[in-house]
Amino acid sequence: MRKTMTGLIAGVGLMWACGTSAQAQELTIFWAEWDPANYLQELANEYEAETGVKVTVETTPWADFQTKAFTEFNAKGSAYDLVVGDSQWIGAASEAGHYVDLTEFFTKHNLTQVMAPATVKYYSEYPANSKKYWSIPAEGDAVGWSYRKDWFEDPKEMEAFKAKYGYDLAPPKTWAQMRDIAEFFHRPDQKRYGIAIYTDNSYDGLVMGVENAIFSFGGELGDYQNYKVDGIINSEKNVKALELYRELYGFTPPGWAKSFFVENNQAITENLAAMSMNYFAFFPALVNEASNPNAKVTGFFANPAGPNGDQFAALGGQGISVISYSKNQEEAMKFLEWFIKDETQKRWAELGGYTASAKVLESPEFQNATPYNKAFYETMFKVKDFWATPEYAELLIQMNQRIYPFVTAGQGTAKEALDALAADWNATFKKYGRNN
Amino acid sequence: MATAVMTSLDTKSRAASRGMSDIRIRNLFIIPTILFLIVFNIFPLIYSLGYSFTDFRASSNAAARFVGLQNYRELLNDPFIWSNFAITAKYVIVSVTGQVIVGFGTAMLLNRDIPLKGLLTTLLLLPMMLSMAVVGLFWKLLYDPSFGIINYTLGLGSFEWLSNPEVALYAVAITDIWMWSPFVMLLSLAGLSAVPKHLYEAAAIDRAGPFYTFFRITLPLVAPILMIAIIFRTMEAFKTFDLAYILTSQPTTEVISIRLYKMAFQEWQTGRSCALAYIVLIMILAITNIYVKYLNKVKER
Numbered sequence: 001m002r003k004t005m006t007g008l009i010a011g012v013g014l015m016w017a018c019g020t021s022a023q024a025q026e027l028t029i030f031w032a033e034w035d036p037a038n039y040l041q042e043l044a045n046e047y048e049a050e051t052g053v054k055v056t057v058e059t060t061p062w063a064d065f066q067t068k069a070f071t072e073f074n075a076k077g078s079a080y081d082l083v084v085g086d087s088q089w090i091g092a093a094s095e096a097g098h099y100v101d102l103t104e105f106f107t108k109h110n111l112t113q114v115m116a117p118a119t120v121k122y123y124s125e126y127p128a129n130s131k132k133y134w135s136i137p138a139e140g141d142a143v144g145w146s147y148r149k150d151w152f153e154d155p156k157e158m159e160a161f162k163a164k165y166g167y168d169l170a171p172p173k174t175w176a177q178m179r180d181i182a183e184f185f186h187r188p189d190q191k192r193y194g195i196a197i198y199t200d201n202s203y204d205g206l207v208m209g210v211e212n213a214i215f216s217f218g219g220e221l222g223d224y225q226n227y228k229v230d231g232i233i234n235s236e237k238n239v240k241a242l243e244l245y246r247e248l249y250g251f252t253p254p255g256w257a258k259s260f261f262v263e264n265n266q267a268i269t270e271n272l273a274a275m276s277m278n279y280f281a282f283f284p285a286l287v288n289e290a291s292n293p294n295a296k297v298t299g300f301f302a303n304p305a306g307p308n309g310d311q312f313a314a315l316g317g318q319g320i321s322v323i324s325y326s327k328n329q330e331e332a333m334k335f336l337e338w339f340i341k342d343e344t345q346k347r348w349a350e351l352g353g354y355t356a357s358a359k360v361l362e363s364p365e366f367q368n369a370t371p372y373n374k375a376f377y378e379t380m381f382k383v384k385d386f387w388a389t390p391e392y393a394e395l396l397i398q399m400n401q402r403i404y405p406f407v408t409a410g411q412g413t414a415k416e417a418l419d420a421l422a423a424d425w426n427a428t429f430k431k432y433g434r435n436n
Numbered sequence: 437m438a439t440a441v442m443t444s445l446d447t448k449s450r451a452a453s454r455g456m457s458d459i460r461i462r463n464l465f466i467i468p469t470i471l472f473l474i475v476f477n478i479f480p481l482i483y484s485l486g487y488s489f490t491d492f493r494a495s496s497n498a499a500a501r502f503v504g505l506q507n508y509r510e511l512l513n514d515p516f517i518w519s520n521f522a523i524t525a526k527y528v529i530v531s532v533t534g535q536v537i538v539g540f541g542t543a544m545l546l547n548r549d550i551p552l553k554g555l556l557t558t559l560l561l562l563p564m565m566l567s568m569a570v571v572g573l574f575w576k577l578l579y580d581p582s583f584g585i586i587n588y589t590l591g592l593g594s595f596e597w598l599s600n601p602e603v604a605l606y607a608v609a610i611t612d613i614w615m616w617s618p619f620v621m622l623l624s625l626a627g628l629s630a631v632p633k634h635l636y637e638a639a640a641i642d643r644a645g646p647f648y649t650f651f652r653i654t655l656p657l658v659a660p661i662l663m664i665a666i667i668f669r670t671m672e673a674f675k676t677f678d679l680a681y682i683l684t685s686q687p688t689t690e691v692i693s694i695r696l697y698k699m700a701f702q703e704w705q706t707g708r709s710c711a712l713a714y715i716v717l718i719m720i721l722a723i724t725n726i727y728v729k730y731l732n733k734v735k736e737r
Contacts, residue, residue, distance in 0.1 A: 067701045074494045074704075092704075096496040188594065191582070202685050203702075254581035257599030258685050390496065393703045401516065405687055409601045 026054045027331055029320070030069060030080040033059040036139050036281050039351040040084070046347070047338055053331060066203070066393075073098040073323070081326040082335070084138050084318045088204070090126045092390040093321065099134045100322040100329060102336075106133040109340055116140065119356035122385040123319030128224050135319025136336055137356030139281065142313045142379040143212050143303060144372065146268050146286050147171060147275045150297035151185060160184075171301040175216060175244055178275065178304055182251035185274035194251030196267035196276040199408055200260040201400040207386060208314040209277060210245050210403060212303050215312035215384045217241035222425065224387065227435040229425045234418035241306070242414040246407050257408040268298055279316040280376045284352055287371060300372035302379045315383040317354065356380075391432050398424040488710035495704035507711035517712070520695045521719075527605055527680075527691055528673040534613035535669055539620025540662065544654075546621070547628040557625070561618045568615075572682030575611045579683075598684040605689050608680050612673065620665045627661035628654070656734075663731040667724060674720055692716055 029044070031037040037059045044055035058080065060068050066086065072079055073093065085093060093099045102124075106112065111133070112120050119137035126134055151157060152169055161169035165180050172178035182194030198209030214221070219237040222229035232238075249256070253272045256263070261282050267273035269292045289295040303313035320339070322332045338344055345357035349366055354376065360366050367374045387395050402421040405411035429435040456464070488507055492500035511517050546557055563571070578586050579597040587595050597607040631654060639649045677693040696716065700709035 070495050070704065071701075092495055096498075200685065201687075254594040255596050255599045257596075391703075394705070397698055397703060401687060405601065408599065408686075411601070 025052060025331075026056070027081045027328055027335055028079065029055060029057045029082045029084065030072075031057055031059055031084040031318075032062045032065040034062070034281065035284060036353050037084075039348070039353045040138075042351050043339075043344070043348055043353065047335060051334075051338075053335070055335060063202070073325075076325045078323075078325045078327050080323055081328045081332045082320055082322055084320045085135070086204075086318055087122045087315060088386050088388050088392040088396070090123070090134055090319070091388045091392060094126050094132075094134045095390050097324055100324050102133045102136065102322065103131070105136075105333065105336065109337075111136065111340065114340065114358065115356045116358045116361055116380050118315065118380060118383045119317070119319075122315050122383070122388070123317065123356070126388055128388075135321040136340060137317075138320040138339070138353075139317045140354040140356040140361075140376075140380050141279050141281045141317030142315055142376070142383045143208060143277060144280050144283070144313070144375050144379055145171075145275055145277055145301050145303065146265075146283065146372075147299050147301065148268065148271075148273075148294065148297060149299040150294075151274050152299070157184075171299065172275075172304045174304050175213060175241075175306055179244060179247060179251075181274060182248055186251040188254070192271070193253040193267075193273045194275070195248055196252055196256065196259065196264045196273040197245070197248055198260055198264065198277055199249065199252070199256055199404075200258050201404040202258075204386065204396055205260040206404060206407065207396060207399050208316070210242060210407070211314035211384070211386065212277070212312075213241035213245045213306075214238050215314065216303060216306035216310055217244075218306055218308050218310040220384075221387065227389075227429045229429070230422045232422075233425065234415065234422045237306075238418055239414045242403060242406065242418060246410065246414065249407050265292075268292065268294060280372060280379070281316065281354060283370070283372045298371075300375050302375040312382045312384050313379045315385040317356075389432075389434065391428055394428050395425055398428065484710040485714065487707050488714050490707040492707040493704050494706040500707065503707070507708045508715070511708065511712055511715060517692075517695065520690055520692045523605065523688060524674060524676075524691045524693075527609055527676065527689075528670055530606065530609040531612045531616075531673045531676075532666060532669050534609060535617045535620050536662070536666060538613055538617040539665070540624045540658075542617065542621045543624035543628055546625060560621060563615045564618045566615070568678035569682060571611060571615050572679050575607075575614075576683055579607055598686070601686050601688040604684045604686040608676075608683050608689055611679055611683065612676065615679075616669060616672070620662075620669065623661050623665040624658060627658035631657045659734045660731060663727065663734055667727045667731070670727065671720055671724060674716075674723070 029040065031040065037057050041055075041057040044057060048054050066089070069083055069085060069089075070092075073096070085099075090099075094101075106124065111124075115124075115137045119140050120133075121128070123137045124133040124135045126132060152171070158169045161181075161184055164184065167177075169181065169184075172181055178195070184194070185192060186194035198205040200206060211221070214237070217237045217240055219235055219241055220232050222232050252259075253267065261278055264276045264278045265282055265285055267276045268286055271294070283300060285291045286298050287295050292298060303311065305311040320336065322329055322336070326332055339348075340357075342357065342359060345355045345360050349355040349357075349360050349369070355361065355366075361377050361380060367377050386392065389395070399421055402417045402424065406414060406417040426435070487500065489502060489504060490500035491503050491506075542560060546553060546560075550556070566574075576598065578584050581587060581594040581596050581599075584597075586597070587593060596603070598604050635653050635657075636649065639653060644652070675693055676691055677697065680689045680691050681694055681697075683689070692712075693716075696709055696712050699705050699712060
C-alpha cells in the first residue's frame, strides 16, 4: 500500500513538474492587427526554431486594442505575457503596476546606447528623465508622407505650378510649400484632390496629424516636467500650425472627416490625392504592386519643416513590455534578451519591422533597403510624442473634442479651440494633482 | 396490497396529466431565474451605484475613495455632458417621429387587400433583423460622397452626409428609421387589423370622410399599441450607440451612450461613468413613466 501511495505521489509530482515546464514553453504577445505584428510572428517563429519556445502574436483591431489590453490588465489577467503597447500607455500601465520594471534589464544591456535616443525616451522611460524603464523599443515608427511622383513629375504640371507659385514643383521642404502643392492638385471636378491627412478623432489619429504641424512650427503640447500647458498648447506657433492644418483639410477628398491610416493609403492607391500622411509602418503596402497599382510612381518624403526651420514628426510605434500578471515572466525576459541582439534586430528590419536599434538604423544596408527607409531613419531622430501620463486618454479625448470641430467644420477659431484645450488640460492635471 | 398499488398509480397518472407541480416549476424555473437576475442584474446595479460615489479608476490599482456626490455634481455641471444629452434628445425626437410616420404609414398601406401582402410584409421586416454593425457599415457605403448610391440617385454630387456636422445626426437618424420603422409597422398592423370592420361600415353609411374616419376611428383605436411601440423605440433610441459610433465620429453625433463608453472604457473613469450611467437610467425611467401615464390615459378613453 505504501509503495502504491509513493508511486502515486511521485506520478502526480512528475505530471505537475512536466505541466509547469510545458506551460513555460509558450509565450503570448499581444499587439494590434497590422503588418508589423505579422512580421513579429515570423520573427517569433525563428525564435521557436532556435529555442523550442512557441511564441504566439495575438492581435486585435486597432480600434479595440487599448480597451482590450487595459481590460485584461485591470482584471490582472495572465492571458498575455508581453504586450507591444502604445507609447502613451506607459504612465498608466507602469503606475498601476501592469508592467514589469525593466530598469535593471535596460542597464545590464546598455539599451540607452543601443537603441535610438528618441525611442528610449518615448517608448521606455517613465516618468521623463527618471531613468526608469518599462518597455524595450520594439517597433519604431513616425509619421511621414507619400506622394504621386507621376503627378509631380508631369512636365505640364511642373510648368503650370511654376507659373502659379514661382518655384519648382517637388516634394515639399516646408509646410507652406505643402499647402501650395495641395491647393494646386485639388481638382474636385477631375476627382483629384490635394492631400490626405489624419482626421479620425476616435483615438490619436487627428491628434497625431496635428502634432506634426505643431512640432514643426516649433510648438509643444506642454511642459512634460511640470505639467504647465497655458501659453504652450495655445501659443501663437500652435495657433498658426492648427490654422494651416485646417487649411489643408480643405484640400482633402470629400468625406475625409474620419480618416486614418487605411484611408490615407487608399488616397494613393485609388488615385485620390497627390500627397498622403501616414505612419512609416504602413508604407510597405504602398511599394507592393499587389496592394498599390501606383507602387512604381509612389514616392516618399519626411515631415517638412515649419516656418522657422524646425522639423519634427509625431512619434508612432511601440515598445514591448512584460505584463506583471504573466506566469511566464522568466521566459518572457529570455525572449527579450534574444530580441535585443544585434542579429535579431537586423533580421527584424529585414522582415519589415522597424527596428529601434541605432546600429541597424544607421547602416547603409537598412537605409537603402526601401524607398522610404532613409526618410524613416532621418525622422526617428526628430520625433516628439503625446503626454504619457496615466490620464493620457482624458487628455486625448479633450484635445479631440476641442480641435476636431475647428479642423473639419471650421467652427470657432484655432485660438479659441486651443485656449479651451489649455483650460481642459489644466483642470485635468489639477484633478490628478499634477500641477499643484 | 393491490389497492395500495392502484392508488399510487392513480396519483402518478393524475400528476402527469396535470403537468409539473407548482413546487417543481418554482424549483426548476423561477428560483434559478431569480438567482440569475440577482447575480447578473441586481448585484452589478447596486455595486455600480456604490462606485458612482467614488473616484475609482479600473485602470489603476488604487483603492476606491469615497467622494460623495462629487461625480454627480461635476457631471451635471459639465457643458459637454449637457450637449451630449441635447444631441441624444434631438436624435430621439427625429428618429422616433420618423419611425412612427414611416412605420404607421406603411402599416396603413399594408392593411388593404393588396397582392403578395404576406411576402411584402416579410420583406419589409428584413432591416430590423440585421445586425446593427452590418447596417452601420452598409449605410456608410451608401452615404459615401464619392461612390455612394444615395448621392448618385438623388443627384447630390459629392454631398457629405457623415462628414458634415450639421447633417451627420440626421444621417444616423435616417438609418435608424430605415432599420426600425418595420417594428412600428408590425405593431401598427396588429392594431389596425384589430379595429372592428363594422365601425368603418357605420362611418361609411354616415358618409364620414377618410380624414374623419382616420382621426375618429383608426387612430384612437390603434393609439394604445402605437404608444407601446413609441415607448420601446424611445428607450432604444435613447440608448443608441452602435449606429452613431460606426457611421460617424462627429461631435454633433456623440450621443450620451458614446460619451459613457468613452468615459468608462477609454478614459477609465469608472466611478464617474457609473454616476453618468445612473443619471441616464433615471432619465430613461422618467421618460418611460411619462409615456406609461399617457398610455393609461389613452386606454381609459
